[in-house]
Amino acid sequence: MAELNLQPNIDDPDGFYAELLAAHEGLEKVESDALNARLVLVLANHIGDRHVLRQALAAAALKKED
Amino acid sequence: MKKIFEIPLYPYARSADQDAPAPVRHKVVVVGAGPIGLAAGIDLAQQGIEVLILDDNDKVSFGSRAVCYAKRPLEILDRLGCGKRMVEKGVEWNVGKVFFDDRLVYEFNLLPEEGHQFPAFINLQQYYFEEYMVDRIRELQKEGAPIEIRGRNKVAAVADHGDHVAIEVDTPEGPYNLTADWLIACDGANSSIRSMMGLDFVGRVFEDNFLISDIIMEADFPTERWFWFDPPFNRGQSALLHKQPDNVWRIDLQLGWDIDKEREKRPENVIPRLKAMLGEDVEFELEWISIYTFQCRRMEKFRHGRVIFAGDAAHQVSPFGARGANSGLQDTDNLCWKLKLVMDGKAPESLLDSYDFERIHGADENILNSTRSTDFITPKSEISRIFRDAVLDLSEHFEFARPMVNSGRLSVPCTYDGSPLNSADALLGGPARTRPGSPCPDAPLGDEFLLPKLGGRFTLLTIDADAPDVIEEDGIEVTRLALSVKDDPTLALKERYLGDAESAVYLIRPDQHVAARRPSFDENIFRAAIRRATGKE
Structure with missing residues (x-):
């Protein structure tokens, strides 16, 4: 079974972070919230694997997974 | 009249x-x-x-x-x-349309499977x-x-x-x-x-009210299920339009929780809401108005x-x-x-x-299904509304989000997995949809259909397998229905009841749920299955 990768996995992390912020630039809070929600759904669908998604939900909650 | x-x-x-x-x-x-x-x-x-x-x-x-x-x-x-x-x-229908705000975000077709006597919905x-x-x-x-x-x-x-x-x-x-x-x-x-x-x-009470109106109108709306999330004519709420026989249309308008029910039900308050939805010029007559709340x-x-x-x-x-x-x-x-x-x-x-x-x-x-639909249709928190709207916005552009749009998951019969009346599945390669506990899916048999032949009694359905015409076990009479995959040139019978198996014998209950299945008849095993299906084991 695939496992959630919690090790560094993105090339050029500073570049990605800048792109993430740029996507939100100039947006109102409600627009940013909506963008984040869409982004979560797009990424979740790309992952697809329910086991990995559950691990990701637990990791994001900063709780240790059961 | x-x-x-x-x-x-x-x-x-x-x-x-x-x-x-x-x-x-x-x-x-x-x-x-x-x-x-x-x-x-x-x-x-x-x-x-x-x-x-x-x-x-x-x-x-x-x-x-x-x-x-x-x-x-x-x-x-x-x-x-x-x-x-x-x-x-x-009225039969297959197409559903989902609107968000003032636009059509996607459209689905129930695409009912061929080879059934009855339609998916009326x-x-x-x-x-x-x-x-x-x-x-x-x-x-x-x-x-x-x-x-x-x-x-x-x-x-x-x-x-x-x-x-x-x-x-x-x-x-x-x-x-x-x-x-x-x-x-x-x-x-x-x-x-x-x-x-x-x-x-x-259970759970949902704090919401829905205005239900049946109106009679000559309208050229197609025979489709139309569902709106947050439409301009009912801001922040949902709406549903569905056709019934005799030019009667069902309209459900979500009203929210804090309302005066008696006031909202008065025609002078209902008619402007309906006109906002249907257009000022559409002529209609009110047949029935009701307000309901519901619980799960x-x-x-x-x-x-x-x-x-x-x-x-x-x-x-x-x-x-x-x-x-x-x-x-x-x-x-x-x-x-x-x-x-x-x-x-x-x-x-x-x-x-x-x-x-x-x-x-x-x-x-x-x-479970209707609670999930309700949580999607009537979000209970700011974040659930944000995600709901995100799904709807994405569904307009990307296919992946459409299965998440939940305007109601339509009724399908359940399989009684784990029921004490089921015998263990012994048909290797048999389709999952006809495992013990499942409702029998219909299949065409020339000009006829399978389900009416199963009637309302215990049946031993044999497909390219031998078995006695009748078995009686402790007062329960089971009659055989002998079929062959050749009886159905469309191969629906094979696909729904054999899968990869060459032959099958099914014990089917009077409510047309599968009690047991095997590749061939075995008297002792089927007698035990009959006892089990009647609460004797």
């Missing part, structure tokens, strides 16, 4: 029971002449069981109420002798549904079937005495007493039988000794998904053959406990 729901179809008439010196004993008393009570009555009467239906009213459903009927209930109703008439009158006003069932009861009465329906007979008290049930009934001419071997309570979400017996009904809940147990609950009296769901009446009809379909065997002394009373197991399983599945 009077509407059908304004005419008493079973007006009060004095019964000899009211003048009897002692309470008259009946075999089965059904309380409630809604779709579920009528179905229970017809089913039992068709099996030759004396049944008396009591209703506090004397008319069919006031207004359209439950309007959407799914394939499995239609198959059940066909066995009860009224399914085809409902399909002829009903829309039909509950008053027609009930009228046809009352007609069927009249037909059965002419044939001498032991069924009676008494209008304006309101149950005032009920007591289970272990070997019978005592019932006190109020009528326009005063009260009288009855006794019955069994009582089936089909008296709806506000079941008075349930309250009289002090039984629980726990069920009783802890549906069987309480000799009193058995079915339909909304036992479980209640949100209306999204048409899982109310549709699941209630599967309750009585599950119950009546079991009750018949128990009453005939051919099965132990404990067989009735499998009704609890199987239909609680069904109710839980329906509650």
